[in-house]
Amino acid sequence: MHPAFSVVFFTTATGAGYGLLALLGVLGGLQVVPPDFWLGFVGLGLALGLIAAGLLSSTGHLGRPERAWRAFSQWRSSWLSREGVSSVITFIPAALFGLGWVFFGRTSGWVAIAGLLAAIGAVVTVCTTGMIYASLKPIAQWHSRYTLPAYLLFAAMTGSVLLNALLQGFGVGSIPVLLLSLLATLAGWSWKVATWRHNDGLEIPTTANTATGLAGGTVRSLEWPHTEENYLLKEMGFRIARKHSAKLRMLTQALAFALPVLLLAATFASSWPYAAVPSGLAAIIQFAGMLVERWLFFAEAKHTVTLYYGR
Structure with a gap:
């Protein structure tokens, strides 16, 4: 599939934003995170800012962005529409949670309930985003048991690493949050490697014979459907060389997982304000690594329609 940067950035930014929002909503209500004004202002501002961005x-990937609002009407049958509806609904408790934290200086009572509802909305929205891809049967690399858990794991991973960086930056570092970010990164790394192993071993049952319903022999085209690049080939027939894919996989593992793990481990051995440096670097480097991971997620996916073009 064509890895459009608009969609690559969308899945990376919203995953991190919803992960951070969910953790702030739960941990804030449990008083694990102190109701500090600037921490709430910056933390919730960053979460909602990433989501909005x-x-x-x-919308940049749409042919007619001004008609994006119409997608909300198809929530009964479309995961894309459900994602849009749930994302808008999540903003309501998130705004109430932010109002209580920033303007009233509290994260208990009704503010804690709003935070919990915002966290639930964030998880539901991430699930709908994952299902957009997991539900696509023509793309075997996405239509598997690995896709949806990956979206949830990566949201928890990037969100917890961001939260740890914020806490360390404000001098209120939490060992449980630091440990969570480290374990989530290790879990995300293991899941990504398992996903690659699964995709590399796929034996896709669909061939030109099964696609056309013609049995016996080997079906091949005498003449291609088009003589030049068209929309289907551009969007669904993107090809990446195996050697480039291998290099980008190594880069993904280094930036999204290995380096953040080392930097988070270094945070354990540091005290404030020095602990803020590796924590902040871990968040920045991991976000860059997840952009590469998302690019590969799209680039390595193959749509069945390319069979009609001899690919």
Whole structure:
């Protein structure tokens, strides 16, 4: 599939934003995170800012962005529409949670309930985003048991690493949050490697014979459907050389997982304000690594329609 940057940024930014929002909503209500004004202002501002930037970026992949609002009407049958509806609904409790934290200086009572609802909305929205891809049967690399858990794991991973960086930056570092970010990164790394192993071993049952319904012999085209690049080949027939894919996989593992793990481990051995440096670097490097991972997620996916073009 064509890895459009608008969609690559969308899935990366919203995943991190919803992960951070969910953790702030739960841990804030449990008083694990202190109701500090600037921490709430910056933390919730960053979470909602990433979400809003990602959602706006996604419209750049539409042929007619001004008609994006019409997608909300198809929520009964479309995961894309459900994602849009759940993302808008999530903003309501998130705004109430932010109002209580920033303006009233509290994260208990009704503010804690709003935070919990915002966290639930964030998880539901990430699930709908994952299902957009997991539900696509023509793309075997996405239509598997690995896709949806990956979206949830990566949201928890990037969100927890961001939260740890914020806490360390404000001098209120939490060992449980630091440990969570480290374990989530290791879990995300293991899941990504398992996903690649699964995709590399795929034996896709669909061939030109099964696609056309013609049995016996080997079906091949005498003449291609088009003589030059068209929309289907551009969007669904993107090809990446195996050697480039291998290099980008190594880069993904280094930036999204290995380096953040080392930097988070270094945070354990540091005290404030020095602990803020590796924590902040871990968040920045991991976000860059997840952009590469998302690019590969799209670039390595193969749509069945390319069979009609001899690919």
